[in-house]
Structures are given as structure tokens and as C-alpha cells.
Amino acid sequence: MYAFNYHRPNSLDAAAQALAANEDAKLLAGGQTMLPTMKQRLAMPSDLIDLSGIAELRGVCEDGDAVVVGAMTTHAEVAANEIVRSKIPALAKLADGIGDPQVRNRGTLGGSIANADPAADYPAAVVGLGATVKTNKREIAADDFFVGLFETALEPGELVVSVRFPVPEAAAYAKFDHPASRYAIVGVMVARTGGGVRVGITGAAPSAFRQTEMEQALAGNFAPDALDGISVSADGLNGDIHASAEYRAHLVGVMAKRAVIAARG
Numbered sequence: 001m002y003a004f005n006y007h008r009p010n011s012l013d014a015a016a017q018a019l020a021a022n023e024d025a026k027l028l029a030g031g032q033t034m035l036p037t038m039k040q041r042l043a044m045p046s047d048l049i050d051l052s053g054i055a056e057l058r059g060v061c062e063d064g065d066a067v068v069v070g071a072m073t074t075h076a077e078v079a080a081n082e083i084v085r086s087k088i089p090a091l092a093k094l095a096d097g098i099g100d101p102q103v104r105n106r107g108t109l110g111g112s113i114a115n116a117d118p119a120a121d122y123p124a125a126v127v128g129l130g131a132t133v134k135t136n137k138r139e140i141a142a143d144d145f146f147v148g149l150f151e152t153a154l155e156p157g158e159l160v161v162s163v164r165f166p167v168p169e170a171a172a173y174a175k176f177d178h179p180a181s182r183y184a185i186v187g188v189m190v191a192r193t194g195g196g197v198r199v200g201i202t203g204a205a206p207s208a209f210r211q212t213e214m215e216q217a218l219a220g221n222f223a224p225d226a227l228d229g230i231s232v233s234a235d236g237l238n239g240d241i242h243a244s245a246e247y248r249a250h251l252v253g254v255m256a257k258r259a260v261i262a263a264r265g
């Protein structure tokens, strides 16, 4: 490690001030990505602002017809939370399937979506459930949050405070995971709501996206065979040593069907 200034503010305002005051400052959540990145010198922040002392960033609450999860809530906390388990069990299951126990006990919702790894699980939930990301400056709709590979709509000086997940009528997440890391080769969140159906996909492309053709088909008939005949193009999908773009395109269809079957119960 090299020298940097360490801050541990105990309020959101103090964190935002420290972030605004130092152009090369970086936020630290659970450190699951940030610390390895620093060790490899891929990031060399002048200041590290540890969010772990800010109580208002942690926890889960109900807000009308939605469940609000604080940015610093760990994956293990989401997986075990009674509100999440009863209102959006698909979200609890998704959190429970992230990485391993060590990662789930340190990794956070805010760190995951701010990092926007193309293979991360939460982006499928944010997009598939039609969530709203609350920052210290504004609210960002799910459809506008993930803009590219490791890239979000967050601006300099902006930090994720919480995510508001509307409670769906039915939802499920199905992922084809990498056997070592458990990252998603492809993960699909399907949600049926009063306003229609949403299909959020992670792992397949540089950033999470909605599959609107599937959404339309499922809105008319929320059954796996509604997806028969929908061919997912490999154009623009990720291809790497783990899976080709064509294989990922195929997996989108398979995982979407599995998610619909699970959501129907």
C-alpha cells in the first residue's frame, strides 16, 4: 500500500463534504473491490472516505409499497432481513447467492451498484424490479443508472444513499453463475407488477439492461412458453474466456424461463 489520507465520517453531510473537498478522493464501502484495486495500483486515491461509520446508510425499511435498502447494508444483511424475505423474496435470494460468506458479510448494495461490474447480481434487481437509486443529490431511475461497463450515472461528488425497490406481485431471479466467484455469467430478474412485467438482465452485456421483447410477451401471458420463439441476438453481448456472446445470448432465454417458472411458484 502507499500513503493516503483516511477519513471515517459519521454523517452523510460530512462524507459528502470530504468527497467534494478532494478531487482524487474515493469512497470505501466493504472494500471488496476497492481494496484489491488499490493494492494493484489500478486506483490511487489521495483520500479514502470510509462510509462504515454512517448509521443512516445502513438498514432496511418499508416505505409504502416499496422496500428501501441503505447503501451500506451488506449482502448478508439483505439476505437475512425479514422485510426483504417477506416482501421481495427474490431480492433476498439474489443477495444470498452473491460470492461466498466473506464477500456477503463485507460487500454492500451501494458498493455493488456504484461499481457496476457487468457480472454483478444487484444490477439485475435494480433494473428488473424498477428500483430508484437515491443519492445525496437526487433520485435516479433504474433505467438511467447503469450507463456502460463499470460506468453509472453517478457524478463526481455523488454517493449512493439507498435504493427503493417497489414490491412486485411476483418476481424471481435465476442466474448461471461462474463456479468459482459466483459472479453472473448471465442473471435474469423477472418481475410482474401492477404496471406490467420487467425483465432485467446482468452478465450478458457491458451493463445491465431490460429485455423489452420478453417483457411484452410476458405481459400477455406470464408463463415460460410465452418466451418460445424469442431469439436473443448475440450482437453487443460480452464474450470472454468464460462464455462466448452466442452462449450468453442462449443463456438469457434459458435463465428468463427459469425465472418465470420460479416467479409463478
Ligand SMILES: Cc1cc2nc3c(=O)[nH]c(=O)nc-3n(C[C@H](O)[C@H](O)[C@H](O)COP(=O)(O)OP(=O)(O)OC[C@H]3O[C@@H](n4cnc5c(N)ncnc54)[C@H](O)[C@@H]3O)c2cc1C
Pocket (backbone or CB within 6 Å): 026, 027, 028, 029, 030, 031, 032, 033, 034, 035, 051, 071, 072, 075, 097, 098, 099, 100, 103, 106, 107, 108, 109, 110, 111, 112, 114, 115, 119, 120, 121, 122, 154, 158, 159, 160, 161, 181, 182, 183, 184
Ligand atoms: C471473491 C469475490 C466474489 C464476488 N462474487 C460476486 C457475485 O457472485 N455477485 C456479485 O454481484 N458480486 C460479487 N462480488 C462483488 C461484491 O459483492 C461487492 O459488492 C463488490 O466487490 C463491491 O464491494 P463493496 O460493496 O465492498 O464496495 P467497495 O469495494 O468498498 O467499493 C466499490 C466501488 O464503489 C464505490 N462506492 C462504494 N460505496 C459507494 C456509495 N455508497 N456511493 C457511491 N460509490 C460507492 C467505491 O468508491 C468503489 O469505487 C464478489 C467479490 C469478490 C471479492
